[in-house]
Amino acid sequence: MVIKINEIISLLTTRIPLGNWVEALVDFIINNFQGVLDGFSALIGFIVSSVETVLAFPNPFVLIAIFALIAWKLKGYKLAIFVVLGLGLVHNIEMWDPLVVTLASIITSVLVALILGIPIGILKAHNKYIDYITRPILDFMQTIPPFVYLIPALMFFGLGNVSGVIATVVFAIAPPIRLTYLGIKQVDEELKEAGHAFGANWWQILFKIELPGAMPSIMMGINQCIMLSLSMVVIAAMIGAGGLGQPVLRSLNMVDIGLGFEAGLGIVIIAMVLDRMFGRDS
Amino acid sequence: MNISRPFLFLKSLESLKSKTSGVKNLKIQVNNLYKIFDGKGKKEIEMLKDGISKDEILEKTGATVGVNDASFEVKEGEIFVIMGLSGSGKSTLLRCLNRLIEPTSGSIRVDGKDIMELNKDQLREFRRKKFGMVFQNFALFPYRTVQENAEFGLEIQGMDKEERSKKAKKALKQVGLDGWEEQMPDQLSGGMQQRVGLARALAVDTDVLLMDEPFSALDPLIKKDMQDKLLDLYEHIDKTIIFITHDLDEALKLGDRIAIMKDGKIVQIGNHEEILTNAENDYVAEFVQDVNRSRVLTAEDIMDKPKAVLYNQDGLRTALHKMRNNELGSIFVLGENRKYRGIVKLEDVVEYINKDKEDIEEIIQDVPIAEPDEKVDQLFAKIADINTPLPVLDEENKLEGIIVKTSVLANLASENV
């Protein structure tokens, strides 16, 4: 009797080896899915370097002009002027090359996050089981400090831009999922009913009623996704992602205030430009 | 309310015309239709058959009775109105017809075909081809222009851009919205928005129009305008219309036949005469009484305030002045404490002034008088062959108001529905 109780007590007080389990899981994935991981890594790497090549191809001033033109088309001449001045300043302080790398990573991260996130949001809005399952996962992903998943990302994909992109996607995918879901949920039932009354099928309801109705919300999700991606620039640099994060890290190590400020300014400028270009007018 | 009366006659005459031209087929046949929300179905239907009420069923089982044993037929080319108070099951019944709401049991035949047997794809095809729908709150797509809204149904059918643009333009023209194609819905007034809703339903060119309280959200004047517009359109298109309203006036104006619903049940179906003169139960009677107010309308309800009156001390010139200023042909004379004395006519005043006479007392005349609670038809007898207004006097002989012939006639007309 006495022995039994002692056994139970010792069982209850045994530390649960959660950390070991996670480690085992990561090992398991690495050992058994190396092929998949490599393929994924190659794909992401390819996208990042392609975008980077495209962005680095024209003369910086031509690229600034193109950006200004897009800004002008999207939001008017004031933003175009801001783009010219802001990016011009970045070029002047010789942060242009890291800026291009950062931009390429951000574009890739946002693309991946949207390509995955928007369909997940759509499914989540239509299927309550998917809704239930994704809810805690999203909460988890949004609250866990990014540093924690830098290590598995590093182990899966190695040091470099790809790990940076993956970590960024994990960090920035929640808003597009949530806001796509929310946008679709908010579409007036009467509008969907009108669609059904005129004989629309599932896809027609989705593309002609739900997505257009959810568009403002989805745009907000895209904007937040971009902003979150930018906030990962420095953290991603810790696992080897190139770009503006590197000089910031270096400045930390060397206590170089000037360098840190210049690189930080580059991040701020690009954040403002992207926010104004892809944010809501107000 | 009374203004719309003349159209009642118009409508009955017109429908008589269309009814007599050619044999009219049955368009829709509904038999023993039930819809139970949030329940088992069978069990609640059995309870209904045992005479248990909607409220009791809700209390006992938590299920809501939407439609209870509805059976009716709609003929080709008629306007069939479903009327009832809010929550009586009108929208549910309407949505069962194209299975936007899946009926719990019963049969629905459209052109002889049982639509309960259609599978998903067939049902979609059927909705595209047979039913256009107009909604209470318009249900316009806010991110589409007026033109794109009108094109919606055709787009769903997969029609190419050019053809559907042409058809939508034609439908917009029919509802009087040409020139508004590029506007967004929220730039339009409520009445115009519903015209877009109507155009969207007309553009698909289906046999049947389902209209769920389409004008209930509109101001009275706009509402009347839309009703006229619909009747006008109806004359030029070949459609069967099922129209829902909670307003008997509207039902009478638009409907060839009217079904009255209560607690999910159709309590009476009939044409105007049958509904108005032969209410089948208290519920219908209450409705009808409400609209057919002339039967209980009294002098008090229809009297106006006099624009001017004469007092004892007023002479002939004051009388002339007051009548001229207010464009009156006669004026009532009041004595002490506003007690009624009689009436003075313009022609007599003019004559006396021309003859230089002074005493107004000589031309004060008596006219028939009315009491405040006298009924409109009695008033008619009194006012029929005099050409002055009737004074309405209280028990102390004070002037409460005046009644002019036109307001009596307007209120009488409504009795002859």
Ligand SMILES: Nc1ncnc2c1ncn2[C@@H]1O[C@H](COP(=O)(O)OP(=O)(O)O)[C@@H](O)[C@H]1O
């Ligand atoms: N989706 C639903 N779920 C549960 N009850 C409903 C639903 N739709 C309607 N009802 C109920 O059915 C009854 C009839 O509603 P409805 O057809 O909308 O009435 P009406 O259109 O005449 O105002 C009401 O008691 C309403 O509460």
Ligand SMILES: [Mg+2]
């Ligand atoms: Mg309703």
